[in-house]
Amino acid sequence: MTKKELRVILGDPERIAADPFLVLKEIACFVNDPALEDEGRDLVLRALEHKGAFGDCFGILNDLTRQVGLFPYLDEERLSLPDSIAYEYHKPLNGDDFVFHREQAYIYRRLLSGESVVLSAPTSFGKSRIIDEIVRLNKFRNIAVVVPTIALIDETRRRLIKFSDQYKVVTQVSQVPAERNLFILTAERVNAFEELPQIDFFVIDEFYKLDITSSDETRPVNLNQAFYRLYKNGGQFFLLGPSIEQVSDQMEEQFSCYFYRTPFSTVASDQYYVGGGDREAQLVEICRELNEPTLIFCSSPNKVNEIAELLEGQLSARDVPRELASCNDWISEHYHPDWIYGKALLKGIGIHHGRLPRSLGQYVVRKFNELKLNFLICTSTLIEGVNTKAKNVIVYDNQIAQKKIDFFTFNNIKGRSGRMFEHFVGRVFLFDPPPEEQLPLVEIPLVTQGDNVPDSLLIQMDSNDLTPRSKERLSEFVRSAILPMDILKQNAGIEPQDQIGLASAILSEKKYHLLSWNSLPSWEELEYACDLIWRFFVKRGGSGAYSGRQLAFKVNSLSEKLSIKDRVANELNAGKYSAKTPNEAVEKVLSFDRNWASYEFPRFLMALSHIQEYILQHEGYQPGDYSYYATQVESFFDNSLLVSLDEFGIPPILGKKVIRGMEDVDIDTAITRLKGATIRASALHEFEREVLVDSIEAM
Template sequence: MNLAEARSLLQGDTITGADAFELIDFAHKFWHNSPAQIDALDLIVRLVARRDYLVRSLSGSSDMIDDVLRFAGLYPYIDSRSDGTNALIRNCMSLPEFPNIVFHRAQVGALGYLLKGNSLILSAPTSFGKSLLVDVTIRLRHPQVVVIVVPTLALLDEYRRRIKPAFREYQVITKGTEVRGHGRVIFLGTQERIEQREDIGDVDLFVIDEFYKLDLKRGDERSASLNNVMSMYSKRSKQVYLLGPSISSVNEQGDVETSLPFMRSEFSPVAVDIERVHLTKEEPKPARLLDVLDTVRSQQTLVYLRSPRSTYKCGIEAIGLSGLKGRKHALELAMWVRQNYHSQWILADCLEKGVGIHHGRIPRALAQYQIALFNDGLIDTILCTSSMIEGVNTKAKNVIIYDNYISSDKLDRFTFDNIKGRAGRMFQHFIGKVFLFGDAPLGEDLEVEIPLFNGFDNAPDEIIASMPIEALGPSARRRRESLLRRSSLSPDLFRRWARYGIDGLNNLAEELADRNQDPLIAWSGQGSFEEMEATFDLIWRHLEFSKHNIRSGRQAAFYANRLRSSSSIKEFLEELSRSSDPLKFQTEIDDGLNFLRAAEFTLPQVLLATQDIASEISISNLDYSILCGRLPMWFFSKDYQSFEESGVPFPTAISLNISSTEVLEYPEYVALMKNSENFIDQDIMSRWINEEFATQSPIFSA
């Protein structure tokens, strides 16, 4: 028997007792003798997937399978009813503080570093259980101050739902408005949120999830903030844990005494099958997608698409024309979306077909709830972008890679492996399946260059000016001194805002100085349309930042003025969507949602940068602080928007008329929700309840 024959036999419908014995014996020998243990591990996982069938075919084979699992280090899969050596080993791979978790061999190796207080850079597959090691380290080492940095709000939501109920003795801070107390604290946030806090101080445990985003070569415009946070806290933290997937190596570290050990593991407790979807001229791509969805009917399936626009296009061309039908919760949510966001939004159309949509512009409570429905099997399919690929765990059995791009870039092997890793889940889907529309990228090793390790020698000027001076090597320091000599702006200002471009900041300062008496620039308050237009025009022309698909300063002012005059988010979105073209109509809705995201953070930040420059050059009658405060609240009277992160949709928060500064007990919260006209049913309400009440809320028993 060879590997191909063993896999083929395991996929078959007929396995005799003799076949079962030969399969188990081959898996055992293959593990011990194969130079490619990834293949051996994959085969053993497939053996586990057919365990019940094998045991029925060969009495007593369960103990034999457990022996193989013990040798391979797949301790969680050893039968909990087993006895003898296998039972002893399985029990030894658990902890009293985590009685329901059995760690596999590679996890135990990584924990050996972390529980001794050592730092670690860990690269391991998606299904490895890397983030679980964060929880174990906190529980067993009891650090006083923890900082956890995550790249996306979706991953922040996942961490928060896990961390808050598990660590009641800690204050878990996720928002910039939260005030730190005097006890143990966990700061959990995106790099931008962590970067802005001034009350963190010394750190006991510093964590970056998806640390490959530190590498400047990946072209992530948010990497400056992430590198700044890394520079600020890694050197003054007692312990550092960086985790990420499918990374072959990191660059050399100059400081040997403080260097972080790198551990690479390819240990995966889940197997994956890949099927190439062949296209023909007779059958268009959307029709083939529906064919694939039909073959995996009633199975949890993610459909990866390159961009939010692509999710809408797929929703129109494929899902909207399908015969799919949604179930009760999806239908109720679709109706609620029509009533509260937009009567003709494609999200509602897809939900009526039992299909969700997830990307970075979907309101966060809606995104969370769709994931909850998906994981509970109440919707079977989600059209998603990379927002669900970067660290968000689901119960997906299948992943359909419909687009082989991410935005405008071709998928590289690293991103492909990351997407592929979302198929399958321990104990639920031992074997995931990936359907690939297009060719898989060629294999290539990914070395992550962490700029801090080489003193930012290869970093652009904007990054060098943003970093703490102590993080820079001699070459980078000389470049920093040179660029500061060429500017009238202060080092502190560059430190805060250099990510918007050195030349852009200097040019903005020059134009502000020339127009210091222009009433359309030097104003205070919320700003009229004309004042906002002139100010945003300055910013759009000079600064480099994510413009959220807003094409001009005039359009930014238009959106802000329209939002300010709207009585609801639904009114705002419906006023923006006018096109007769179906896709453009949906894009107009998406542009409105994109502006709401810009209003939360990006626009206040660039306005504050402009105000800081004006202050340095002594323009005293310019003050944008009121507008900066109103934009994140979407011009409503209270910060209802902040409840989105806790799973309470913005329209529901308005109907409750509460703000994040109010402290409510669970019974008060439930009473308010019941009295609100803006919720669907008790089950959905329980899912939207704040995690502060996790021990009392039905969400944790649902």
Template sequence: MDTKDLRALLKTDFSPEEAGLILSAISRLVNARATHDEGRELVIRCLDRRERFPDGLSMVLDGLVRSVGLLPYVAESRASTLEDQLLLEAHRMPIVGEKRVFHTLQLQIYRELVAGRNVVLSATTSVGKSAIIDAVIATGKHHHLAIIVPTIALIDETRRRLATQFGDHYDIVTHPTQITSPERETIFILTQERALTRKDLSLVTFFVIDEFYKLDLRGDDDDERSVDLNLCFHKLASTGAQFYLIGPHVDGVVGLASSYEYLFVPSLFSTVALDIVQFRLPRHGGQREDKLIELCSDLTSPTIVYCQSPHSAHDAASALLDAALFPLVPELDDAVEWLTFEYPSDWIVTTALKHGIGIHHGNIPRALQQYVLRAFESGTLKLLVCTSTMIEGVNTVAENVILFDKRLNNTSLDHFTFRNIAGRAGRMRRYFVGKVFVLEEQPAPDRFTVEIAVGTQGPNAPISLLLDLEDEDLTEVSRDRVKGVRDASPLSPETLRLNRHVSVDRQEAIYHLITSDLLLYHDMLAWTGMPRPPQLLGVCDLVFDYLDTNVLKGYGIFSGNALKASITRVQMSQRYREVVDNFVAHRRADTTISDGVELALRFMRKYLSYTFPRHLMAISHIQADIFRRVGLEPGNYGLYAAMCENLFLPAGLYALDEYGVAPETARKLGPGDFKTLDAALDYITAIDLQKTQLLNFERDMIEDMRATLRRKM
């Protein structure tokens, strides 16, 4: 029997005699180097059908499990010989209180890291790459470690896991307001942007970059973040710290060899098997929606539906709701009550959640994203409709993945991204065989090599990357490029470096405008602290005219004055609901209430809390550069930029959003200038929830957050 025949037979009610033939055939595959990986996959499929194998063949199956390195699947009760027991003990994870064991790939990587080697591990989602991090921390070899993750959502997921195991011994730092001490063991869990702003990472001796493929500049909207990730890697690695880069399967890495010694491990090792079904349905015409409804009516285990965008996720959820497949779920009533209080009741997210359908994408409030994931993990939700914001980086357990689209935003999925999404089906020790349903057509196989731009510094390397490197870290060609930009620009090298996220041309256009009438613009722009209304209008005009014209038009903002009004509305509103209602009331005629809700949420979280502060500070740096040169007192927008970043809440209260407590709830907790996350955590830990005017869901949010806090005293 060949591999295809064995897979087919394992899906049937095979007889005891056929069970023996199956194991015999798999044994031959496992014992041949060329077919070992195929043999491992078939062993996993046997475990999924273990009840079909007679007791007399159990020892044979266990022997195959051991021979392919899947030690976590060997129960200690079946380790019948001394040799078996020694093998399990050799694979035991070195974490106090843990009884888990490594599989062979995990043990290999762990030993390399403990030996002090740099490792780049490229492997499927299911292999448990994070467990190796935990084991390295448990050795106590490193007093200061950093874990760089791609999203704030993954910060909280990682924090929760590590706080449970190491919170009594390590300070866990996730937020810019948290202060560290060199004498205290510390684990930093940060995004690349946050890592670049910290001045206390010099003591880090071991760091991890999760989803390291994002170091590659792929020419898309994420290139700015990829530049930051390259700079973050360079900042940490150049100190001599050991690194462990982890991510899904790639074919190669370039840009490291000239500067660092490292071991690249591209592994096909997997702890789950995948069944992939293609339907090749057309994009338009309703057939995909019909097939989605058909699949979801049959599937009873946890299912993720991947969609290319929030709009597509709404379409998929609406199709399922219209099919009336999902009854009301009373366990979700408290969450629905809170959503109805804080947002219009017609929001698709609320309607879907009533019926047990979770929606997860970048426009959803962060605390709600975390709640939806927890409800999915616990089994309260069986269906999760999501975009790449959840697929890339957040670990969750599902048996089934349905690819509703074969695009990411408006770009066709490449094979690498497809494999990353498909890899979310199945999970070690939970679902042996993951099922992937591709409604359109699966992308053709291709190769993906990660190019680490800070190492290669090719001719097309972004100048924003090069401007932030020291002269000795630049190649000769890059040094000439940087010199050319600096020599030609009227702005100082320091301003260009601080403003690297803004194109040099746009910075220089603002420079020339300000210098055209120094006295006029000095009165308008040289402010510190809180701007007067004309001063805020002045910077909003610059932002609109020179930096964010097209972005702001997407929010229905067509002038600097309209931008000023939108910011002021957020600042003056007693509830964010007022901002949401205003966006809904003034939405375009061809859009839905849900579109209006999410446009408001996106404006507050992605624009006002992220893009606007960065561009505000870019203008601050430019005006300061100009006015200092001519002997005029410059302004400093740092305070106001921080207020915008925190949506005009105290920084500590707003930071609770990352721990699962929504800003809408945080602002109800009472007066107090909580300038740091730790101050807010101290307060919220001590507060008597029964004496607050919070909804049940809000109390549950806080209780859940409290349960994850184990802080070194």
């Protein structure tokens, strides 16, 4: 039989049961051919989906499962003595009853030997479990796991919190490290950690993002800087990524690491091309036929809302778990009754994108994995790393924002279908042809130092790690009389030329009186600061701000401390820039909070603070200090604990209730007190009680 014929039979338990021995015999032909083992493994996985149909022949299927290295799927009771020995060999040291598959065990043992490893493997490989077992060894004093998104910080923290008796789990820069620590951070947070202890072992997920290939250089630069900092610390490392053909020989040599690429997968996948026609009608039709957990990938938060509105209006009503109705009530009360996030829950639909408050993003992922939601409509912020129990993935868009998805991202998206021990065979529905298959070389800018590598990255490197060409590029900044190198380096991630341009403007415009403020600025002082930031640091407008003056206005309005509901209402008020729908109004508020208030504005403001401090001192004027104001904006002019607790799953609205009496404590103390507190149920909404209990259990 051909592979195609076998796949058809393996999808039908009745056809399997008609002659199970013949089916297994045909699978064995693939398994026993070394050139076809990957195809054989795929067929074995499909057979395991309906293993009950094999009856008395299941022992043969068990043997084939062992032969293709899928040890976790073996029935231990049916193993021969040699197979039992092999089974035990694939268990991690100090582990429980878990057993690695063949390729996991291989990588695990190379890491045990002290080797640094760069692994290219499919999404379903089980890379996270290798990390878990390395942590379990208790071998390293300090471990860092660098993840691509804050959404993945929460998932990783929840998974690794079981090691809190061995390590202090640190996810935020404000936390004080202990004697032994497990850091779970984004690259930006690694770079922001001023007193990072010696890291003995570190992991970087999605390491292919070290390559600078996009128009947005900020994230690759941050990741490279984090990698460089951790590597120079002397730690062993484990880099993970999907679908990478190779890394440069220079990298393996310079970083003394071992690159390993494997196609080994623990789930099979069926791919369906939906084709042309009315996309929305086709999507609705597909969703009406699906009963298993389904992810729907969209290009942007706005498209997520559009598709959620479409499905909410077209899918039939269903019995809604009480907690989802309770969440919708809470959303209606505190955001807007017509915001799609709450309305969609009533049809078994969740939405997830980067603008959502952390706690609400975590909530829908949890409900999806609890099988309370049939559909989860999301952007790349969920696709890139967060594990779900999705059987199906619908790739509705073939781009992120305005850029076509590449082969890396496509494999990441489709790899979210199926789940080890949950769904042996996943399904992927494509509305566009897949991107051209390419498994390119990943080039690490720290190694290549080509002309496309930004100066903001090179300037963070030690002189002895720079090529002659890089040293020549940086020489103009060394010779610059406007700003010293330590200021340029202090403002990490901002191009040196942009910093010098801003400094030159300060010197030529001589508005020193508008820069020498501390604490809270006047309107004129804030407007001038935002004007400088906009002219020299902001590459393009967006997220609710399209000019320096508008940025100043929106930042200043945060100090009024209006509720989210009132801010949403303000966005709907008639005017030139008013939102046309409740969804748009909520998105404007959330987008500004996420992108400007909690990240970009404080970062740019502190860079301006460092620059003006140096210039004003040298010009004989009293300099300003913007650190207090930057912190106030970042915490929305409220207790900074609220932002911290939001990442632990507690919405700020709820946080205000639970931190009463803890206004002056740090996040670690607050966590300790919350874990020992008695929850007064009568004072909380039903939704608030649920998320509070869940968050405390995961702390």
